[in-house]
Amino acid sequence: MNDLRHRIHHNGGLLAAIGLFIVMFIIYVSNHPVGLTAAVATTASNKAVLLALVAMAQTLPVLTRGLDLSVGMVFILANCLASVLVVGTIGEGFLGIAIVLGAGALAGFINGAIIVWGRLQPIITTLATGAVYYGIALYVRPGPGGDVQSDIADFATGQLFGVIPTALVVLLAIVLIVWLPYRNSVLGRAAYAVGSNEQAAYMSGVPVQRAKLLAYTLAGFLAAIGGLMLTFNTYSGEASAPIAGTYTLNSIAAVVIGGTSLFGGWGSAIGSIFGAFVLRTIEDLLFVFDLDPLWQPLFQGVVLLAAVSLGALRVLRIRNRLELFA
Amino acid sequence: MSESKLPVATIPALRFAFDRSLVIAFSCIILMLLGGALYSREFLSPEYLLQQLQISAFLGIIASGAMMVILIGHIDLSIPWTVTLGAMMATAVAGWFGETGNLLAIPVGVFCGAMVGLLNGLGVAYLRLPSMIFTLGMNAVVQGLMVLHTGGFAPQDHATDAMHFLAVGRPVFGIPNALLIWVVVGALTIFLLTRTAFGRRVYAVGNREAAAYLSGVNTNAVIIWCFVLSGAAAAFAGVLLAGYSTKAYQAMGDPYLLPAIAAVVLGGTNILGGRGNYLGTIAGVILITLLQSILAVMQMPEAGRQIIYGVVILAMLLAYGRGDIDRK
Numbered sequence: 001m002n003d004l005r006h007r008i009h010h011n012g013g014l015l016a017a018i019g020l021f022i023v024m025f026i027i028y029v030s031n032h033p034v035g036l037t038a039a040v041a042t043t044a045s046n047k048a049v050l051l052a053l054v055a056m057a058q059t060l061p062v063l064t065r066g067l068d069l070s071v072g073m074v075f076i077l078a079n080c081l082a083s084v085l086v087v088g089t090i091g092e093g094f095l096g097i098a099i100v101l102g103a104g105a106l107a108g109f110i111n112g113a114i115i116v117w118g119r120l121q122p123i124i125t126t127l128a129t130g131a132v133y134y135g136i137a138l139y140v141r142p143g144p145g146g147d148v149q150s151d152i153a154d155f156a157t158g159q160l161f162g163v164i165p166t167a168l169v170v171l172l173a174i175v176l177i178v179w180l181p182y183r184n185s186v187l188g189r190a191a192y193a194v195g196s197n198e199q200a201a202y203m204s205g206v207p208v209q210r211a212k213l214l215a216y217t218l219a220g221f222l223a224a225i226g227g228l229m230l231t232f233n234t235y236s237g238e239a240s241a242p243i244a245g246t247y248t249l250n251s252i253a254a255v256v257i258g259g260t261s262l263f264g265g266w267g268s269a270i271g272s273i274f275g276a277f278v279l280r281t282i283e284d285l286l287f288v289f290d291l292d293p294l295w296q297p298l299f300q301g302v303v304l305l306a307a308v309s310l311g312a313l314r315v316l317r318i319r320n321r322l323e324l325f326a
Numbered sequence: 327m328s329e330s331k332l333p334v335a336t337i338p339a340l341r342f343a344f345d346r347s348l349v350i351a352f353s354c355i356i357l358m359l360l361g362g363a364l365y366s367r368e369f370l371s372p373e374y375l376l377q378q379l380q381i382s383a384f385l386g387i388i389a390s391g392a393m394m395v396i397l398i399g400h401i402d403l404s405i406p407w408t409v410t411l412g413a414m415m416a417t418a419v420a421g422w423f424g425e426t427g428n429l430l431a432i433p434v435g436v437f438c439g440a441m442v443g444l445l446n447g448l449g450v451a452y453l454r455l456p457s458m459i460f461t462l463g464m465n466a467v468v469q470g471l472m473v474l475h476t477g478g479f480a481p482q483d484h485a486t487d488a489m490h491f492l493a494v495g496r497p498v499f500g501i502p503n504a505l506l507i508w509v510v511v512g513a514l515t516i517f518l519l520t521r522t523a524f525g526r527r528v529y530a531v532g533n534r535e536a537a538a539y540l541s542g543v544n545t546n547a548v549i550i551w552c553f554v555l556s557g558a559a560a561a562f563a564g565v566l567l568a569g570y571s572t573k574a575y576q577a578m579g580d581p582y583l584l585p586a587i588a589a590v591v592l593g594g595t596n597i598l599g600g601r602g603n604y605l606g607t608i609a610g611v612i613l614i615t616l617l618q619s620i621l622a623v624m625q626m627p628e629a630g631r632q633i634i635y636g637v638v639i640l641a642m643l644l645a646y647g648r649g650d651i652d653r654k
Contacts, residue, residue, distance in 0.1 A: 067458065118644050121597045123401065123458065127584055128639045135632030142629065241580075249462050262456045294477040298470025305463035312453035324454055325536035325545075 013259015013267065017274040020257075024281040031288045038163050045165040046157050046233055048280040052171055053226035054247050055254035055272040056179065060215040060222075062255050065195045065264025066115065066122035068216065070130035071223045072248035074107045076239060077137040078227025083146025083237025086228070093149030101224050107133055108220020112213040130244075137239040144238035153232040167229065171273065174225065178218070179269045187214045195264025249304070254279055256308050279307075347594030347646045351609035354642065358616050365624070376502060380494075382615035383508035384563050384570070385585055386608065390515045391443075391559025392586045393607050394552040397519075398531045399599025400450060400457035402556045404442060405586055407468040409579025412439045412561025413568035414472055414481070416489065421482025428486045432565050439561020440554050442468055447550030476576065489569030504566060511559070516604045528552060532599030585614045588639045594646070 008015065028044075029036045054071050061068040078100050085096035107129070114125045160166050182188040190211035193201040202208050226247075231237060251272075252262075258275030260267025282303055286296050318324060362369030388405060395402040416435030420427040442464060449460040475481065485493075495503045519525040527548045530538040539545045560579070568574040593610035595602025617638060621631045 114640065114644070118640075120640075120643050124587065124591055124597055124643065125640070127587065128636045128643075131584060131632050131636035131639075135629045135634075135636065138627075138629035138632065142627075249466065252459055252462065256459065262459060294474055296470075297473045298467065301463065301466035301468075301470040304466050305460075308459045308463050309449070309453060309455060311455050311459075315452075315454050322536050322539075325534075325539065 011259070011268075011271075014271040014274065017258045017271055017278060021274050021277045021281060024278060024285065028281055028284050028288055031285075038159055038165075042157070042159055042165040042167070044280070044284065045168045046229075048277050049167040049171050050226050050230050050233070051247065051250055051254060051280055052273040052276040053174070053229065054223055054251040055258070055276040056174070056269040057219040057222035057226065058248075058251035058255050059258075059260055059267065059269040059272045060182075060191065060219045061122060062252075062260055062262060063195045063264060063267060064191045064212050064215050065198070066212070066215070067252070067262075068108075068111060068126050068219050069123060069248055070107070070111060070126040070133055071219060071251055072244035072246070073130040073133040073137070074104055074220050074223040075227045075230065075247050076244040077107065077133045077140075078104050078224035079230045079234075080137040080141040080146075080237040080239050082228050082231035083148060084140055086149050086152065086231065087147055088149065090149065090151055093152045096149070097152070097228060100228055101221060104224020104227065105217050105221040108217040108223070109213065111220065112216030115216065116209045116212050130248075134239065134241060134244060141237045141239050144236060144240075146237040148231050148235050150235070153235060156229065156232040170225075170229070174222070175270065175273070178222070182214075182218065183268070187211045191215050192265050196266070250276070250279055253304050253307050256311055262311065279304075347592075348603075348606050348609060350642075350646050351592060351594070351606060351613055355609065355613050355616060358613070358620060362616075362620050362623070365620075369620075376500070376505070378612070378615055378619055379505045380502035381619070382611050383502070383504035384567055385582065385589060385615060386508040386611040387511050387563040387566070388560050388582055388586045389589045389607050389611050390511050390604075391556035393515070393590045393593075393595060393602065393604065394528065395457070395556045396587070396590050396595055396597060397528050397599055397602055398549055398552050399535070400549070400552070401587070401597075402443075402446065402461050402553065402560075403458060403583065404446060404461040404465040404468065404557070405560045406577070406579035406583050407465050407472065408439050408442050408557050408560040409564035409567065409582055410472055410574070410577065411442065411468050412436060412564030413574035413578060414475060414483070414564075415561075416565045417483050417485055417568055417574045418475070418481035420486045421484075428488065431486050432489065432492075432562075435565040436558050436562045439564070440558040442561075443554040443557020444550065446557065447553035450553065451546035451549040472576070483573045483575065485569045485572050485574070489565055490572060491569070493566045493569030504570070507566070511562075512604060512608065519604060524548070524551070529600055532596075532601070534600075585618075589614050592639065592642055 032040060034040055054075050057071045058068055081100045081103055082096065085099055086093050087096065111126055111129055114120055114129070115122050118125070156166055156170065158166055160169055187207065187210055190201065190206045190208070191214070193204070193206045194208050194211050198208060254275035255267070255272045256262060256275070257278055258267065258271030258273070260271055283300065286299060291299065315324070359369055368374050388409065392402055392405060412435040415438045416431040419434045420431040423430060446457070446461050446464055449455050449464070450457045453460070492503050492507065497503070498506065519528065527538065527543050530541070530543060531545050531548045535545050564579060567578060589610035590602070590607050591597050591610070592613060593602065593606025593608070595606060617635065621634060626634070
């Protein structure tokens with residue numbers, strides 16, 4: 001019984017995000033002119049999975065009390081690379097996918113290497129590497145265009161057995177193959193330890209450097225998967241700075257809504273997935289309720305600001321004013 | 327922790343002369359000018375140098391505000407749309423109120439920026455939200471407001487004569503007005519940081535907010551004022567930029583976020599707060615403007631420019647902006 005209470009307390013943020021998502025999704029579906037069909041669900045999940053993947057990527061550095069402002073740029077870079085490399089036969093397509101994912105992981109590793117060995121702050125590092133990755137994306141694809149292997153793309157954005165959106169299955173597979181093993185590995189636990197108290201972690205013999213390196217590398221890898229899925233959705237690549245910026249911003253918001261602490265050491269990538277779903281559903285709700293398009297950016301901004309302000313609830317729990325400055 | 331990292335730091339007079347980052351930054355400026363001179367003689371002509379200083383004035387004013395926020399250990403990511411907000415509100419007010427509007431334009435633009443800064447400060451100081459995420463959210467809100475402001479109906483977007491004069495006029499010995507304004511803003515910032523109690527408090531909050539609080543400093547007020555100054559500076563730069571390009575347009579502030587933060591950090595200000603002086607920021611601003619100018623003169627395509635730009639900033643930071651190995 002105590003164990004259950006402990007678990008609920010421990011995952012409060014995650015449960016709140018799931019609850020919020022379910023309520024909003026029900027409102028969305030019940031107001032949708034067509035209702036819940038396989039096609040509606042597939043479209044919704046295809047869009048939501050993109051942000052969910054980028055939000056998962058953002059979670060890992062945040063858990064180590066860092067931040068990756070280049071996730072959006074890696075996402076766009078993978079999109080541009082995929083629109084060039086994932087073409088031809090199915091075999092060539094898969095080879096291209098492997099290269100794109102490798103490039104994403106490499107970009108993440110470079111971030112991590114500069115932060116760990118170069119001892120620079122994550123914010124300024126990823127702001128600068130973000131400019132570099134965007135430059136590379138522009139070099140690969142100066143104007144929008146390109147193509148993608150259509151068999152793989154159709155499969156990845158279609159439905160399994162005619163009902164289940166494949167994108168959701170891909171997301172579930174990534175959670176099972178990447179996130180859960182990582183969470184339970186030595187370096188995954190080390191990431192949490194580094195996030196809650198780096199010096200204590202170091203003194204306890206936690207592999208601090210390797211934990212950070214792996215967190216940033218995996219972030220690049222996950223953002224690249226997101227970029228691949230974007231290519232499968234749009235059948236083209238575009239080096240767009242606004243899209244990259246939006247995804248970076250929304251990924252941080254999704255992380256916060258999903259119950260992960262921006263001060264590190266607390267939270268999970270699964271929460272971020274639902275945080276991303278919540279954000280996406282808000283956008284869809286604006287569409288369903290036919291809000292004036294002029295008001296949409298303001299409305300989204302306010303919702304975003306309100307969402308991140310949820311973190312202020314922490315202030316209410318504080319018993320000693322000095323804890324505020326931690 | 328208490329052992330000093332630089333031996334010279336203990337002697338105040340020498341600290342100024344031997345500040346490593348300052349020396350490196352200024353030598354990089356000279357190296358860049360010499361390198362440019364090899365490419366074309368024009369790089370050393372007074373006209374080119376004055377023009378570069380004029381362009382760097384806009385970045386310099388934004389960086390002055392950004393530096394205040396970075397010194398207290400926070401960051402202001404709402405700069406892009408605050409710049410745009412300042413420009414758009416100034417030009418719109420001029421359109422709405424005719425003659426009086428022309429007088430009100432600049433103060434109203436700056437005031438709107440200060441209000442964004444006030445909200446940022448309140449969120450960071452009282453809600454205790456990480457400044458990075460709160461100012462990013464504010465940026466999105468201001469963007470939404472500006473889309474609403476310019477959609478539907480079209481407010482005036484032409485700069486007033488006064489704004490144009492301030493940004494491009496050269497009445498005094500051919501020195502650009504924008505440069506003179508930067509000199510004034512810079513002098514005020516230096517005065518504020520080194521000669522007032524407020525400046526001391528800024529460094530104190532940046533070093534250890536809890537200690538400053540226990541010493542009786544109203545740390546929340548310091549945080550709020552720094553954000554207000556940052557917002558006002560960004561909006562003022564926006565007003566001048568509108569005067570420079572004769573009109574205000576969407577996203578005109580977007581290219582200024584990374585350069586402003588990079589200029590402050592390249593100038594030796596610690597991104598975690600508490601350390602840094604304004605001379606370094608001046609060096610950083612000129613460095614970045616020169617780098618952008620040289621890449622433009624060499625007709626580098628946008629892709630290459632972004633890559634070189636990011637790599638140079640990283641390389642310079644790796645050269646002297648590294649954190650300490652500090653695990654004791």
